[in-house]
Amino acid sequence: MSRIGVFVCWCGENIARTVDVVQVAEASLQFPGVKHAAHYKYMCSEPGQSLIRDKILADRLDGIVVASCSPHMHLKTFRGAAQAAGLNPYLVEIANIREHCSWVHQDKAKATAKAIDLVRMAVAKVRRNNALQAIKVPVTKxxxxxxxxxxxxxxxxxxxxxxxxxxxxxxxxxxxxxxxxxxxxxxxxxxxxxxxxxxxxxxxxxxxxxxxxxxxxxxxxxxxxxxxxxxxxxxxxxxxxxxxxxxxxxxxxxxxxxxxxxxxxxxxxxxxxxxxxxxxxxxxxxxxxxxxxxxxxxxxxxxxxxxxxxxxxxxxxxxxxxxxxxxxxxxxYQLYQISAQQPTAELSGYGEYGYGQYKDVIDALQFERLVSASGPTGGVIQRPSDGKEPKHVVFISCVGSRDNAKGISYCSKICCMYTAKHTMLYKHKVHDGQAHVFYMDIRSGGKNYDEFVRRAIEQDHARYYRGRVSKITEENGKLIVRGADTLAGTPVTIEADLVVLASAMRPAxxxxxxxxxxxxxxxxxxxxxxxxxxxxxxxxxxxxxxxxxxxxxxxxxxxxxxxxxxxxxxxxxxxSHKEMQRDPEIAKINESTCSACFACVRTCPYQAAEKADVRDRAGNLVKRTARINQGLCMGCGTCVAVCPSKSADLEGFSDQQIYAMVESLL
Amino acid sequence: MHSDSSGLSALVNDCYQCGKCTAGCPLAAQMDIVPSQLVRLAQAGQVERATRAESIWLCVSCQTCTTRCPQSVDVAGVIDALREQSAQDGTVAKTQRRTAIFQQVFLDNIRRHGRLNELELVGAFKTQAFLKDLSIPLLMKDALLAPQMMKRDKLHFAGKPARDRQVVDRIFAKCAEAKV
The missing domain is CATH 3.50.50.60 (FAD/NAD(P)-binding domain)
Structure with missing residues (x-):
């Protein structure tokens, strides 16, 4: 192959800020086999792709290198562009000059030199690429x-x-x-x-x-x-x-x-x-x-x-x-367990809230059952300890969530909303009751969500305090909740009959x-x-x-x-397809040199390497060999690494290609 | 953003103002500026306002705030640093001057003897406080308690010597080194 096109992408400023893309394009014209080099602000956009397509057709390119972002991001895009211009998609290589270069360096001169090297290697590789064909596999629908x-x-x-x-x-x-x-x-x-x-x-x-x-x-x-x-x-x-x-x-x-x-x-x-x-x-x-x-x-x-x-x-x-x-x-999901006992060492519990110790401290899903018409009380709000109707209920958000000291740094996203809902459900059932909410921030992004929270406050008179609760204790059948109102700059103590903890969401x-x-x-x-x-x-x-x-x-x-x-x-x-196309960049065994040691069969993590017999036309056994199941192979290359006779190779990442890349740098 | 290069801003950087320190503080109800607000002032570069607060001298260093902080901010340590700054800058709140004097006298006493010499502490505190505000009642206050306390072995004429002076010296040296 000798008609390679190099297309250098600016990625807006992501690459161009740290890499001199014009210089990269010019330098790549000097590499053996390069016929054309160009640069463009957004190579993945329609004008960028059409630039690639036009050049493939005009210069009859037989391989292209796109110097851009990670192949995870856009290899598929550029393969599609190549295919549209009649070039085999496996004759496309990416030189990752964003994640591997511009994003991780500051010195523009050095980063540019490195980008040129990355393109040089990709050119050396693409010259040895084979025009592979996608593997077709049937689909169980x-x-x-x-x-x-x-x-x-x-x-x-x-x-x-x-x-x-x-x-x-x-x-x-x-x-x-x-x-x-x-x-x-x-x-x-x-x-x-x-x-x-x-x-x-x-x-x-x-x-x-x-x-x-x-x-x-x-x-x-x-x-x-x-x-x-x-x-x-x-x-x-x-x-x-x-x-x-x-x-x-x-x-x-x-x-x-x-x-x-x-x-x-x-x-x-x-x-x-x-x-x-x-x-x-x-x-x-x-x-x-x-x-x-x-x-x-x-x-x-x-x-x-x-x-x-x-x-x-x-x-x-x-x-x-x-x-x-x-x-x-x-x-x-499941809820984070609030009590001191935790399933993993990374998490720690809230001894200070007395969950599991005081019967009237419950979590949000327990409260759901308490207000549900199908629940154990038939939807009548009775506190667990003595069945009395609670007149003051404290709801605490962010229990576990956003608490690095307990091991969960993320926001559980739904608690602000269901806590507002809880205060309303409570108020609708206990008209003379008062709901109190301790929160850190109210996160109510969503269609009609913030209006909902405001309704809880304005119409159902839930009292919101911006602050966390430090401790809950029990005295004479009352739960003493010690929290803070950071907006007023004062500590707040509430004597509650029931406390509901909005516990963090964790995977099931x-x-x-x-x-x-x-x-x-x-x-x-x-x-x-x-x-x-x-x-x-x-x-x-x-x-x-x-x-x-x-x-x-x-x-x-x-x-x-x-x-x-x-x-x-x-x-x-x-x-919707009769059969599926799989990536052909998978392992291949040279059966004539395979010595049937089956090291690959033992090491393949996908059970894709199998033992097979090679027979002549009369059906006589000629030799044994390893063979790759094309449906199972994920192209990880473990077999290539373990094969003592160098009979295993990876399509698209052959030893020959890797050595060519290394040599191009020497 | 963080132009304030003092160690204080690094200490308080992680605070997200949840108020759990204030919620758990046994003195917060008496405070003019509550712990979470002290941390906020430090975050906002308004350390001077914090050093003028009464509340930094009300803090009893029980460490509840530090223990329960979800972001592991050493709130009690921050308040300690504010007290030190306040004494150094002479911004101690009017009502809290005696507290500041007591704290200084107490530390000097320990530094000198390696452990507390009670009688000297009382003497030094009363003298210094008197020089500040010339309050005769303070000089006399609790004087009659002294014999009772001595009888119960709570107050000694001559302090007992510290068992290992070097340890105390090392602690003071280390604190001086780590000063923020």
């Missing part, structure tokens, strides 16, 4: 959705309504997630159940949604378009096909005082139970930790009561396999384990990582795996639903 809260439900319905099959896996006995337990929702005050339960029913009855409850994803193998998911159907001890949901069993169960997970311990359930009356499926499950029959072999009343014969005490976990094309993770338990199983990233807080914060907000860095809802970051219902539909849209784009 079934989606796996992990988590059936509001996000998972939305994504499942979107995909199923578009005509594709969905496998929906939920860990709890019912779909619905956290939203099913909420009272009313901001800023419109719709009843949460009224808007969610119809969707739950749709999910349960949809002919194209295969619903697994009491189930978790055990493992996922394969690759985009061709995953194989193994699902652990946990023992439920109730055959949900035989069961009619009549309720005879749970009404007869003698174990009455089991703290209900759905009510966050504010109410009780039996050992055989449905989490809430509107559950989908409306079928009970047996809690094996609480059931006398399963624990001690006595009782068995539920089986006797069940006319359908659905109770099966011998039920075992089962592993089921599902072929899948794309995966959406919607595992949601086990979401980090799941991320490792799926080989997708997560941040230091455990939230799953998107591929690009602006342009690829629901994609992960693993092809075919998407995320939505609060497993990604704290977010409210409207945002979770929007993101779920976005993820579903991405899946539908994938399913």
């Amino acid at each position: 079934r989606a796996l959705i992990i988590g059936a809260g509001v996000a998972g439900i939305q994504a499942a319905l979107d995909i199923a309504d578009a005509g594709y099959e969905v496998v929906l896996v939920e860990r709890e006995p019912s779909v619905g997630g956290k939203m099913a337990g909420l009272s009313e929702t901001f800023p419109t005050m719709d009843c949460s159940q009224c808007i969610l339960t119809p969707r739950m029913v749709d999910v349960g009855q949809h002919p194209r949604i295969k619903l697994y409850t009491c189930a978790e994803v055990e493992s996922v193998d394969g690759y985009v378009g061709n995953f194989k998911a193994t699902i652990r159907q946990k023992a439920r001890f109730v055959d949900i096909k035989k069961c009619t949901g009549c309720g005879e069993c749970w009404n007869a169960c003698p174990q009455k005082k089991i703290a209900s997970e759905f009510d966050y311990g504010m109410g009780n359930r039996r050992a055989i139970y449905i989490p809430f009356p509107q559950a989908v499926p409306a079928r009970p499950a047996i809690d094996k930790q609480a059931c006398l029959k399963l624990k001690k072999g006595v009782c068995g009343i539920c089986a006797k009561k069940c006319a359908a014969g659905a109770i099966n005490y011998a039920d075992q976990d089962q592993l089921l396999e599902e072929p899948i094309g794309a995966i959406i993770v919607a595992t949601g 338990t086990g979401s980090d384990d799941l991320a490792r199983k799926l080989r997708i990233g997560y941040d230091q807080n455990g939230f799953l990582s998107e591929s690009h914060p602006k342009l690829r907000p629901v994609e992960t860095n693993s092809a075919g795996i998407l995320i939505c809802g609060a497993c990604h970051a704290p977010k409210d219902i409207p945002e979770s639903v929007a993101q779920a539909s976005a993820a579903a849209g991405k899946v539908l784009v994938m399913f």
